[in-house]
Amino acid sequence: MPEKTEKNLAYAFAGESKASVRNEAFAKKADSEGYTQVARLFRAISGAESVHARRYLLLMRGKIGSTEENIERAFQNEIKANVEEYPKLIKEASDEGKERVLKAFSQSRDVENRHAELYKKAMNDMLADRETDYYVCQVCGYVSEDEAPDHCPVCGAVKGKFKLVT
Ligand SMILES: [Fe+2]
Ligand SMILES: [Fe+2]
Known part of the structure; x- marks a missing residue:
């Protein structure tokens, strides 16, 4: 894959992923304000942006492997978030005294550990029919x-x- 194209796919993937989550949040807000039809539209577009994101991910080399590879990668990502990424974010939120952000980051860090645990379990009994x-x-x-x-x-x-x- 040429360098610019590879970079552009990654850029578009990140942008569409964010748009999908943002629209989902907008939908919840619209629901809470009683705008059911607008909420439905936000959800539809959220789903559409996620179609775009998935399409780009499929075009990016080596991003999706076999399920065995994917689960190992997902596990590693959770570990990395738990031991490297969130601790840094937590420290900076704490340094700047942002309590609610600190709480969100801290809970996410703990949850990532739980996610890792579930992946580990799944790796161990992938073939079991539990x-x-x-x-x-x-x-x-x-x-x-x-x-x-x-x-x-x-x-x-x-x-x-x-x-x-x-
Ligand atoms: Fe919770
Ligand atoms: Fe996670």
């Missing part, structure tokens, strides 16, 4: 197996904040 439901805390991103806990172990959110992954 079926598990996953519930995601909509406040901090903690992932629970089999059922939603009464309270999130990372952020303390109540059971109702957990969403079943279908």
Whole structure:
């Protein structure tokens, strides 16, 4: 892949990924303000931007491998976020006294560790035919197996904040 094209794909992938998440957040806001139809549009466009992002990722060399490779990469990324990336962000938020940001970064760091643990588990029993439901805390991103806990172990959110992954 020529250098500029490779760089442009990465740039477009990052931009479309951000737009997708941003539109999803806009949709939630629109819902909370009673604009159901606008929320639906934000969700539709969010889905569309994520189609773009996925398309670029598929075109970028070596970004998607076999499931075995992908799960190993996903595991490594969680570890890196947990031990390298978030600690730096946490320190800087703390230095600047930004309490809410510090809390968000700290909870994310803990949650990334949990994500790594789940990937590790999946690597170990990829071929086992164990079926598990996953519930995601909509406040901090903690992932629970089999059922939603009464309270999130990372952020303390109540059971109702957990969403079943279908
Ligand atoms: Fe994660
Ligand atoms: Fe949580």
